[in-house]
Amino acid sequence: xxxxxxxxxxVRPQATGEKEEPGATSGTEAEDHLSxxxxxxxxxxxxxxxxxxxxxxxxxxxxxxxxxLIFQHxxxxxxxxxxxxxxxxxxxxxxxxxxxxLRIGKVCKRWYRIGLKLLYENVNLQWIGQLPAFxxxxxxxxxxGSFVRRLEIGYWVPEGYHTLQDAEVAKIFDLCPxxxxxxxxxxxxxxxxxxxxxxxxxxxxxxxxxxxxxxxxYPAVLPxxxxxxxxxxxxxxxxxxxxxxxxxxxxxxxxxxRLGVNPQSHLPGLRWAVPNLQQLLIHFRxxxxxxxxxxxxxxxxxxxxxxxxxxxxxxxxxxxxVPSSFQDxxxxxxxxxxxxxxxxxxxxxxxxxxxxxxxxxPRGIRGAEGHISPTPHVSIPSESL
Numbered sequence: 001x002x003x004x005x006x007x008x009x010x011v012r013p014q015a016t017g018e019k020e021e022p023g024a025t026s027g028t029e030a031e032d033h034l035s036x037x038x039x040x041x042x043x044x045x046x047x048x049x050x051x052x053x054x055x056x057x058x059x060x061x062x063x064x065x066x067x068x069l070i071f072q073h074x075x076x077x078x079x080x081x082x083x084x085x086x087x088x089x090x091x092x093x094x095x096x097x098x099x100x101x102l103r104i105g106k107v108c109k110r111w112y113r114i115g116l117k118l119l120y121e122n123v124n125l126q127w128i129g130q131l132p133a134f135x136x137x138x139x140x141x142x143x144x145g146s147f148v149r150r151l152e153i154g155y156w157v158p159e160g161y162h163t164l165q166d167a168e169v170a171k172i173f174d175l176c177p178x179x180x181x182x183x184x185x186x187x188x189x190x191x192x193x194x195x196x197x198x199x200x201x202x203x204x205x206x207x208x209x210x211x212x213x214x215x216x217x218y219p220a221v222l223p224x225x226x227x228x229x230x231x232x233x234x235x236x237x238x239x240x241x242x243x244x245x246x247x248x249x250x251x252x253x254x255x256x257x258r259l260g261v262n263p264q265s266h267l268p269g270l271r272w273a274v275p276n277l278q279q280l281l282i283h284f285r286x287x288x289x290x291x292x293x294x295x296x297x298x299x300x301x302x303x304x305x306x307x308x309x310x311x312x313x314x315x316x317x318x319x320x321x322v323p324s325s326f327q328d329x330x331x332x333x334x335x336x337x338x339x340x341x342x343x344x345x346x347x348x349x350x351x352x353x354x355x356x357x358x359x360x361x362p363r364g365i366r367g368a369e370g371h372i373s374p375t376p377h378v379s380i381p382s383e384s385l
Contacts, residue, residue, distance in 0.1 A: 067114055120147040127155045131168045138175040150181035150209075157192045165194050173200035181209035183236075184216060196220050202227050208253075211236040214260045214285070218246075225249055234258075239265035246271060257303075260285060261295050279309040297332075304332035311340040 104115040125131055138145045151172065157165050173179065182201065186193045193215050201207055201224050208231055212221055218240030225232075229249045238260035240246075248271050251257075256279040280303060282296060296312060304310075310333060329339060 067110070116144070117147045120144055122150045123148055124152045125155055128157060128161050128165065130155075131165065135168045135171050135175070138172065145175040146178055148176040148179055150183070151176070151179055152183035152185055152211075153194060154183075154185050155194070156186050157194045159192070162192070162195070166197075169194070169197045170200050173197065173204045177204070178206065179204060180206055181211075182207050183211035185211060185213045186215060196224075198224055208232055209234045211258075212238070214238040214262075222246060229254075238262070239267070241266060243268070243271055248273070252276070255279060257281070259283070259299075261291070263291055265295070267295065267298055274303055276306065277303045278306060280307055281311040281313070283313045300329065300332040304329075304336075305334065307333045307336055309338045310336055313340075313342045 101115055101118040104111050104118065123134065125134060138148075153169070184196060196212070196216055198220070205227070207228055210224075210228065210232060211234075216238070218238070221237070225235075226247060226249065229251050230253070232251055232254050234256040235251070235254060236258035239262075241264040243266060249268075250273040253276065254274050255276055257274065257277055258281040260283050262285040280299065282299065284292060284295075300307075300310075310329065326339065326341075329341075330336060333339075
């Protein structure tokens with residue numbers, strides 16, 4: 001259940017002319033929970049009398065900051081709940097722990113503030129009607145904006161809503177000064193892709209984790225990359241078709257990189273410098289063995305020495321010339337601790353958004369995954385978790 005879908009369901013999809021997504025959680029139950037949550041919490045906030053606590057209640061002596069960290073690490077992240085094959089720091093925001101967060105906020109006044117932080121630290125907007133509702137929540141409570149750390153835009157824009165989209169998104173970046181993780185992932189539906197919020201991102205300047213789906217072209221995000229490349233810790237992007245006179249980018253702090261590759265993609269060569277790369281995910285969209293050999297081998301030759309995690313997805317298994325030996329990879333990646341290689345059938349060539357890149361394995365894929373050393377599976381710490 002995406003957080004945005006729970007917190008922001010005061011505006012229903014029917015009001016925007018959209019249909020409810022198949023499998024999406026009904027907003028009625030979420031609204032009932034939230035109404036009860038708000039009513040009880042407001043009552044608690046008006047009551048300054050401390051509730052009597054038991055001598056055995058250890059939480060009464062634990063600072064709120066410590067309790068928040070305990071709950072934050074105790075609640076399972078979305079990728080562990082529903083998408084176990086996902087590797088950090090690109091977790092799915094959709095998870096089934098929203099009801100748990102709501103229950104935390106119902107306990108008492110202290111826990112209400114903790115629950116509020118947990119609810120708003122990771123916001124996923126799945127349809128356009130949630131956008132103005134989220135902005136209203138930010139404007140109504142000034143402290144809410146300081147809780148938001150991750151924002152994902154996952155909706156398509158109906159005709160006539162572009163003005164609303166541009167204005168409201170700009171407000172979000174102004175009202176969320178501590179936002180560090182931005183995922184721009186419009187769903188692959190028959191609708192308009194919202195315009196990439198270039199100016200708000202450049203104005204905020206705090207983004208360290210950036211995910212951009214494959215429907216967004218490289219020139220549209222290049223100015224943002226040019227300003228953020230020195231501070232980005234993780235990046236998800238489609239390799240561009242042409243670089244023309246694009247400037248050289250040095251990703252000094254980048255540790256995790258996810259690349260979408262299609263037959264028209266060109267390798268960045270000397271235009272990208274990534275000296276500290278530790279985690280690399282390569283996803284092939286079509287192509288042949290030559291594309292795989294050229295792209296994968298070149299990337300591993302350039303960045304493989306320091307890699308600890310490598311995932312290569314959708315290689316063309318139907319071509320016998322594709323190297324499938326783990327030894328070929330290990331020679332280029334001596335520090336590797338986790339390796340995942342999946343193959344795809346010839347017909348499995350549909351367009352994937354950034355969300356699908358890290359979800360469950362697509363139909364028709366045959367996978368081979370293994371640990372290269374006795375070292376446990378690597379989970380590189382990330383501010384987005």
